[in-house]
Amino acid sequence: MAVIKSRALVLEKPGKDPLVREIDVLDPGPGEVRVRMAASGVCGTDGHAVEGTHPLRGLPVVLGHEGAGVVESVGAGVTALREGDHVVCALAVPCGVCRQCARGLAAHCNSPKRAQAIAGLAADGTTRMRRDGEPAHPFFGVGTLSQYTTVRQEQAVRIDSDLPLDEFCLTGCGVITGVGAALNIGQVQPGDTVVVIGCGGVGANVIQASRIAGASRIVAVDTLPEKLDLARRFGATDTVDARGDVPAAIRAIEPDGADIVFEVVGNPSLTASALTLARVGGKCVMVGIPPVGATLSLDAFALVGNRQLLGCRGGAVVPARDLERIVRFYRAGHLRLGELVGRRLALEDVGKAFAELGSSSFARSVVVF
Ligand SMILES: [Zn+2]
Ligand SMILES: [Zn+2]
Structure with a gap:
């Protein structure tokens, strides 16, 4: 394993246009995986981060929070995933044991670990992304508008390898x-x-x-x-x-x-x-x-x-449970994902997707890496 160079959409400051920059994506630490993104949706919440109406917990931010890709490498102690697994990067990381999780309110999990993950921090309190040597924060702890991202293993939910990643990326936020x-x-x-x-x-x-x-x-x-x-x-x-x-x-x-x-x-x-x-x-x-x-x-x-x-x-999503249900609906032909993708574009053209957020006639723009 080694540090990987990655093209990523970086927001330096709310109110300014995000720019495609080269960042370093560090090796996965214990319990983490590095994912080579195949596709990422552009969601309204990314737009809110750019406008400054969504609170950010550290700058710069690597945008994107609904993505799908392939596990490139795994850190020590990772048991649920292997290199080559196809995964959806999910933004909620319920701990499963806190009081809120025990009540079935996984989306409100209040474990410190989850707060840290959403702030884009690894368990050791640092981030796994660097812009010009300085820490960069993956949005919601995932930062999917990047060729690579390193996340906690719980944030990468495995899906069958025959499912189309450029459609399943949308299940990370909007669909779920x-x-x-x-x-x-x-x-x-x-x-x-x-x-x-x-x-x-x-x-x-x-x-x-x-x-x-x-x-x-x-x-x-x-x-x-x-x-x-x-x-x-x-x-x-x-x-x-x-x-x-x-x-x-x-x-x-x-x-x-x-x-x-x-x-x-x-x-x-x-x-x-x-x-x-x-x-x-x-x-x-x-x-x-x-x-x-x-x-x-x-x-x-x-x-x-x-x-x-x-x-x-x-x-009120529990990623592992709800994604499995979505896969079953999809396979049965009940849930359509392909029709949600109005446009596929390269990361370099992502500005178009931001300019049209909320006003476009189709559901989602998807960046394909
Ligand atoms: Zn979203
Ligand atoms: Zn919890």
């Missing part, structure tokens, strides 16, 4: 979050009417997981006609232009209101109105992440109607 929101948090039931507000990469997966769970009506709401077309391809039965009278459109479809409304934008005023689209006793799931410090003003009587407003950190 959307599927988790529908199945783990919303718990869509057969026959349910579901409303999905915001039909990008995550929303499309809320839609397809709701379809898999047996929802009878899936109403997609978005401002962009192209995203509504996309929503139909993933299983939406009805579409509503968000610029029109959304409550009237939902009432026309389901007079009592929806069983579950998913707000996938992360806009508090939208969340408040989404709650009122749910039927008495129904649920509203806030899937989108609001800006830090945002407050929510609600029609209090919406809650008197026994409606539930549910938070949803990362779809």
